[in-house]
Every structure is written in structure tokens, then in C-alpha cells.
Amino acid sequence: xxxxxxxxxxxxxxxxxxxxFNGYSISPKSRYFFVIRKDLNEAEFFLxxxxxxxxxxxxxxxxxxxAFEINFDLLAYLLNWSxxxxxxxxxxxxNKGYLVQLSDNCYSVVGFELKKKFTKKSNEFNxxxxxxxxxxxxxxxxxxxxxx
Numbered sequence: 776x777x778x779x780x781x782x783x784x785x786x787x788x789x790x791x792x793x794x795x796f797n798g799y800s801i802s803p804k805s806r807y808f809f810v811i812r813k814d815l816n817e818a819e820f821f822l823x824x825x826x827x828x829x830x831x832x833x834x835x836x837x838x839x840x841x842a843f844e845i846n847f848d849l850l851a852y853l854l855n856w857s858x859x860x861x862x863x864x865x866x867x868x869x870n871k872g873y874l875v876q877l878s879d880n881c882y883s884v885v886g887f888e889l890k891k892k893f894t895k896k897s898n899e900f901n902x903x904x905x906x907x908x909x910x911x912x913x914x915x916x917x918x919x920x921x922x923x
Contacts, residue, residue, distance in 0.1 A: 885909060
């Protein structure tokens with residue numbers, strides 16, 4: 776759905792988007808290995824972290840836990856990216872198995888349930904290793920489904 780955003784709607788949507796930056800997010804340090812080990816480039820990593828920390832529903836009591844809606848025009852504007860760059864980077868995350876499409880503009884983060892496993896004190900939990908296992912399992916299931 777292509778949508779031109781008028782000034783008033785943009786201000787409302789921008790305010791709602793910026794309100795998602797209130798509070799804090801506990802994030803595993805090992806997620807930087809996604810860039811260090813070249814699983815993701817810098818733009819993909821930035822967008823993945825933005826989705827993980829800000830856009831995806833973080834409340835595990837919700838049915839929408841780990842899901843998010845995206846308006847590419849609005850998000851590109853707020854990030855100061857072109858819409859084509861945002862779509863390209865987003866598509867890369869989809870193709871690499873980090874995101875799954877649920878409906879037209881609704882997506883889910885693969886492995887978001889790992890967010891429940893780490894806390895400030897969970898030193899023994901290696902997010903990167905666990906997430907890579909989930910991505911590999913997801914890719915294997917896709918290959919099996921495509922062969923049927």
C-alpha cells in the first residue's frame with residue numbers, strides 16, 4: 776500500500792514513533808558478532824537492532840510479542856534514508872531469515888523469544904550462538920518446504 780504522508784499525519788506518526796524510544800532495553804553484547812562475523816552489514820545490523828529494541832512488541836503477555844507493523848515511507852523519512860534503501864535493507868533481513876512476513880505490512884522477528892532468556896545477570900547465555908542456531912533451523916525448514 777503506497778501512502779503519501781501529509782504534514783499533520785506525519786507529526787502524529789512521528790510523535791508516536793519517537794515515544795517508543797522511552798524506557799530502556801537490555802541487549803546482549805554478543806549481538807555485535809552479527810557485524811564482526813559479517814552475518815549482517817552495518818545498515819542491516821542497525822535496522823535489526825531498531826526493530827528488536829524499538830519496533831517489535833516486547834511484552835511477552837501480548838499475542839503480538841515480537842511482531843511489528845511497518846510503514847516504509849514514514850520509517851525512511853524518520854531515519855533519513857531513501858525508501859528504496861530501507862526496502863532493500865529490510866528485504867535482506869527477510870531473505871537472511873531474521874524476519875518473517877505475517878501479513879501485508881506486519882512482520883515478526885525470528886527468535887524474539889530469546890529476549891525472555893537474557894537478563895542483566897545471564898552471563899552464561901550466548902545470544903549470538905543461540906540466534907544463529909534458530910536462523911539455521913529456520914533456513915532448513917524453508918528449504919524443506921520449498922522441496923515439497
